[in-house]
Amino acid sequence: MKAARIHAYGAIDDIRIEDVPEPVPGLDDVLIRVEAAALNPMDNKLLAGYLKDFFPLAFPYTLGTDLAGTVVATGPLVATVRPGDRVIARTDPASGGAFAELAAVPARLVVPMSADLPLASLAGLPTAAASAWQALFEAGAVQPGQSVLIHAGAGGVGSFAVQLAKRAGAHVTATASAANLDLVRSLGADGVIDYRNQDFTAFATGLDLVIDTIGGETLERSLGIIRRGGKLIGLSAPFDTEGPKARGIDAQFLFHQSDAGRLAAVAALATDGRLQSVIGQEFALADTVEALRSLSKGGARGKTLLMV
Ligand SMILES: NC(=O)c1ccc[n+]([C@@H]2O[C@H](COP(=O)([O-])OP(=O)(O)OC[C@H]3O[C@@H](n4cnc5c(N)ncnc54)[C@H](OP(=O)(O)O)[C@@H]3O)[C@@H](O)[C@H]2O)c1
Structure with missing residues (x-):
């Protein structure tokens, strides 16, 4: 073969x-x-x-x-x-x-x-949707009515995270480049930010949860728009979580591992047409x-x- x-x-x-x-x-x-x-x-x-x-x-x-x-x-x-x-x-x-x-x-x-x-x-589905699931529901513990910012909403993880957060009843804002804003809106984002031409920190404040697959400066600047007691789940690479903790933010690096339960959960949603x-x-x-x-x-x- x-x-x-x-x-x-x-x-x-x-x-x-x-x-x-x-x-x-x-x-x-x-x-x-x-x-x-x-x-x-x-x-x-x-x-x-x-x-x-x-x-x-x-x-x-x-x-x-x-x-x-x-x-x-x-x-x-x-x-x-x-x-x-x-x-x-x-x-x-x-x-x-x-x-x-x-x-x-x-x-x-x-x-x-x-x-x-x-x-x-x-x-x-397997890596991207299951990572989005883990970030939102396990590490992020997202609740209905919470405000959630998802960076890279048009990417592999982000395109699933936008849909899952919306289905969970969150108010979802997502960043993407101009060509992908309509796509991200169609996935359920309530608000979209063209990250190349707009400063995302000017469009959101007091957030409950940020899902960040970009890291670096994007992650650092995201910390400034999360409420005390809010969460940041970073996926791109390990980062310092002590600094955010001192500011009252629960910041975690998520390391996704293969798990049949998570995979079955996202597969069930896809089967019903609830996850594209x-x-x-x-x-x-x-x-x-x-x-x-x-x-x-x-x-x-x-x-x-x-x-x-
Ligand atoms: N820790 C873990 O267990 C875990 C699990 C899964 C993924 N990851 C990591 O998460 C990262 C993303 O994975 P992925 O599969 O989603 O990647 P991907 O599909 O390649 O994501 C690409 C997307 O990133 C967007 N993007 C690039 N720079 C951006 C910025 N500054 N702000 C907002 N959006 C930006 C692009 O948007 P535009 O085209 O609109 O510009 C593109 O849609 C990777 O580093 C991956 O290794 C980690």
């Missing part, structure tokens, strides 16, 4: 599309024929070795964590899905394996999907290098997919 692999930490151009042996499912694994896989900024971070303390890679390593496809075979201990079932899955980042024609994934990381949804459109996936660009598996290069330039609109 074909797989997008690396043989050492390196750069996007080091990725090779190779013919490799088909994975053999272990006792508790599900073998999935991948229909689509979704890219995440984490793929580039894993490849570069930035996350090797958390997710040490064994080489050769097949990239990719998020996928949608059909079950081909199961290990003898698997009771949750059967061959022919349509599923989505998030592999452990240290194992990867989604950017390939077949992937063997532990059954606890696989969620069955109903037959009437276009599978490929669901491939973007915004699909920006689609590439072929053979064009993984081009796809990751495009993602690394920034400006992604929703999710970028590899159609396998």
Whole structure:
């Protein structure tokens, strides 16, 4: 089968599309024929070795964590899905394996999907939607009526976070560039801010919760518009949380880990049509290098997919 692999930490151009042996499912694994896989900024971070303390890679390593496809075979201990079932899955980042024609994934990381949804459109859910869920409902503990600012509302995480926050009854403001303001409004944002041409701190104050996938100056300046007792959940990189605490702000870095419960929660919403996936660009598996290069330039609109 074909797989997008690396043989050492390196750069996007080091990725090779190779013919490799088909994975053999272990006792508790599900073998999935991948229909689509979704890219995440984490793929580039894993490849570069930035996350090797958390997710040490064994080489050769097949990239990719998020996928949608059909079950081909199961290990003898698997009771949750059967061959022919349509599923989505998030592999452990240290194992990867989604950017390939077949992937063997532990059954606890696989969620069955109903037959009437276009599978490929669901491939973007696992990391981005589940991270948005964790940020809002677990770390952020969002409540109806609260004011929430979501940075990068048109991005992978942001496009799901806007919808989930709105569904939770929050008043949602989101930042995006001018070309994406209508998209973010259509996802449910009550207010939108063109972050390139407007100072977001001039449009919001006394916020209950900020979800920040940008970090740096955006994160620092966000602290100034959160009420005492409010929360900031940062996802881009670890940051100092003691300074905000001294100002009465509960600031946390969120580190998303694969979790079947969260994945099932977002899958259920998608199945009912209550959570849409915004699909920006689609590439072929053979064009993984081009796809990751495009993602690394920034400006992604929703999710970028590899159609396998
Ligand atoms: N900690 C965790 O567990 C975790 C989990 C998931 C993601 N993440 C991290 O979160 C970050 C975002 O992930 P993602 O999948 O959402 O990425 P993405 O889809 O690539 O997000 C790109 C979006 O960022 C927007 N953007 C860029 N600069 C901005 C700024 N200054 N203000 C507002 N929006 C800006 C762009 O908007 P425009 O095109 O409109 O300019 C684009 O829509 C990445 O660093 C990722 O690694 C961390």
